Amino acid sequence: MSRVFYINQSIGEYRIVDFLGAGGMGEVYRAMHSKIGRVAAVKVLTQTTQTSDFVERFFNEARIQASLQHPNIATLYDFMEVGGQPCIIMEYVDGQTISERVTAYREAYGAALPLSETIYIFERVVEAIEYIHRHGIIHRDIKSNNVKVSSLGQVKLLDFGIAKGQASPGLTQVGSVIGTLQYLAPELIRGGVADERGDTWALGVMLYEMVTGRMPFEAQTIGDLSDKIGRADYTPPAQYVSGLPRPVSDVIARCLRRNPAERYSATDLLRAVKQLESAVSKPGLSSTVSDAATEYVEEKAGGSSKSLPLVIGAAAAVVVLAVAVVAAIFAFGPSSDTSNANGVATLKNGLKSGASPSASAGAREDDCEINVFGLRADVYRGGEKVGTTPYAFKCKLGEHVLLTLKSEGYENGTSDFTVSDLKKRDMVVMKKSDPSHR
Incomplete structure (x- = not known):
C-alpha cells in the first residue's frame, strides 16, 4: 500500500x-x-x-x-x-494509553487499576481540562484512548481534532452528533450544543472505567446504549469494587448527572479530585501496571498492521459516529424488529400504533419515549403528526407501538415495539437520504 x-x-x-x-x-x-x-x-x-x-x-x-x-x-x-x-x-508521546493500561492490568491480574494510580492520572487529566476550559476551549473527545502515560511517567492529553475554541468555525451542523458514543453526555446524544459540562461527563465515564475496569454504559446495540446514556443508567462502581472510598463514588456520580447544570465545573472537579488524594496512601504510577501495559502493547504491536483508527483526530473522531450510524442500520438493524433477511431496515409509512391482543383493557399505564439518534424528527401515527422527538406519551404494558419518524434529508424511520417492563423507550437510527434518488 x-x-x-x-x-x-x-x-x-x-x-x-x-x-x-x-x-x-x-x-x-x-x-x-x-x-x-x-x-x-x-x-x-x-x-x-x-x-x-x-x-x-x-x-x-x-x-x-x-x-x-x-x-x-x-x-x-x-x-x-x-x-x-x-x-x-x-x-511524540511514547508509552501507553489509559485504555491500554486498564486492559493490560485486567488481563494480567483480573482487577481494575490500583486506586493510587487512578487518582494520580485522573488529577493530571482534570488539570489539563481545567486549563483549556479557562482558555475557552472544549475538548469534546475525552476518552481513555486519548490520554497517554509516557515512559517517563508524564500524563498527556492528546487529540484536539474535534475541539472547539472561541474562534473555531462552525463545522458541526445543528442537531448532529460528534464525539465517541460511550463517552457522550445525554444532551449531546439528543443533538444538544456541546459545552464544558459535556467534557465533565466524559471525565466521569473515564474515571469509572479506571476505577472498575469496565465502561459505565454498555449494550448490544447503539439504540440500547443511547437509551442507557440518556437515562444515566449505570451500575454504581462500589458494586464492582469492594471497599471503594465513598468520595470516589460521589465524584463519579456528580460527573454523571443527567442534568448538565448539576455536574461539576472543571474547576470544582479539580478541587474535588485533589481532596481524593487523602483516600489513597500514596498517589502515583504503579510499576506493576506499567510492566503489564508495556508487555501488552508490545504483543499487540507484534501482531498488528499498525492500524491507528482514531489517531488522526480531526477526521477520524468525526467518522466515529458516522460509521456507527451506518453500522446500526446495516449490522444491528433499528431498535425495533423491522428488518429484512439482509439486515436492512424496512421502513413503514403511515401505519398506526395500537393495542396488541396482549394489551388488556386493565393493563397498567406507563410512560414511554421515542427518540432519534443524533437529530430531531417529526413523529407520525397513521399519517397524522403527533409530536417531535424526544416524543413522550402514555402507553400500556403489552401495547404495540408503531410510529413513523420523518426528518428533512433523512429516510423515514420506524419505531416498532411492544411495551414491556424492559422496553418502554426506543432509540431509532435514521439513514441520510441519497440525493441521487430524489
Missing part, C-alpha cells in the same frame, strides 16, 4: 524515521529534527480526505493546540503543507 511519506524523507527540518500507523483519514509518522535531534509525531491528511470540512478541522486542531502550553497536553511544534498536504508536527 502506498504511503504519503517514505522513510528518510525530509519534512521541513524533520526526517521521517518510522511509520506509526494509519487511520481512515490520514497517517502518522515518527520523525526526528535534523539539527537538534528532537523526536516528533507527524500527522498528515491523505489526499482522499481533503474535503473542505476535513481540512478546516485539521487547521482548527493546529490552531487550538498551538495556543496551549501545559505539562499535561501534547505540544504542537509546527504546521506546514508538503506537496499540498497539510501536516501537524507535534510532541
Whole structure:
C-alpha cells in the first residue's frame, strides 16, 4: 500500500524515521529534527480526505493546540503543507494509553487499576481540562484512548481534532452528533450544543472505567446504549469494587448527572479530585501496571498492521459516529424488529400504533419515549403528526407501538415495539437520504 511519506524523507527540518500507523483519514509518522535531534509525531491528511470540512478541522486542531502550553497536553511544534498536504508536527508521546493500561492490568491480574494510580492520572487529566476550559476551549473527545502515560511517567492529553475554541468555525451542523458514543453526555446524544459540562461527563465515564475496569454504559446495540446514556443508567462502581472510598463514588456520580447544570465545573472537579488524594496512601504510577501495559502493547504491536483508527483526530473522531450510524442500520438493524433477511431496515409509512391482543383493557399505564439518534424528527401515527422527538406519551404494558419518524434529508424511520417492563423507550437510527434518488 502506498504511503504519503517514505522513510528518510525530509519534512521541513524533520526526517521521517518510522511509520506509526494509519487511520481512515490520514497517517502518522515518527520523525526526528535534523539539527537538534528532537523526536516528533507527524500527522498528515491523505489526499482522499481533503474535503473542505476535513481540512478546516485539521487547521482548527493546529490552531487550538498551538495556543496551549501545559505539562499535561501534547505540544504542537509546527504546521506546514508538503506537496499540498497539510501536516501537524507535534510532541511524540511514547508509552501507553489509559485504555491500554486498564486492559493490560485486567488481563494480567483480573482487577481494575490500583486506586493510587487512578487518582494520580485522573488529577493530571482534570488539570489539563481545567486549563483549556479557562482558555475557552472544549475538548469534546475525552476518552481513555486519548490520554497517554509516557515512559517517563508524564500524563498527556492528546487529540484536539474535534475541539472547539472561541474562534473555531462552525463545522458541526445543528442537531448532529460528534464525539465517541460511550463517552457522550445525554444532551449531546439528543443533538444538544456541546459545552464544558459535556467534557465533565466524559471525565466521569473515564474515571469509572479506571476505577472498575469496565465502561459505565454498555449494550448490544447503539439504540440500547443511547437509551442507557440518556437515562444515566449505570451500575454504581462500589458494586464492582469492594471497599471503594465513598468520595470516589460521589465524584463519579456528580460527573454523571443527567442534568448538565448539576455536574461539576472543571474547576470544582479539580478541587474535588485533589481532596481524593487523602483516600489513597500514596498517589502515583504503579510499576506493576506499567510492566503489564508495556508487555501488552508490545504483543499487540507484534501482531498488528499498525492500524491507528482514531489517531488522526480531526477526521477520524468525526467518522466515529458516522460509521456507527451506518453500522446500526446495516449490522444491528433499528431498535425495533423491522428488518429484512439482509439486515436492512424496512421502513413503514403511515401505519398506526395500537393495542396488541396482549394489551388488556386493565393493563397498567406507563410512560414511554421515542427518540432519534443524533437529530430531531417529526413523529407520525397513521399519517397524522403527533409530536417531535424526544416524543413522550402514555402507553400500556403489552401495547404495540408503531410510529413513523420523518426528518428533512433523512429516510423515514420506524419505531416498532411492544411495551414491556424492559422496553418502554426506543432509540431509532435514521439513514441520510441519497440525493441521487430524489
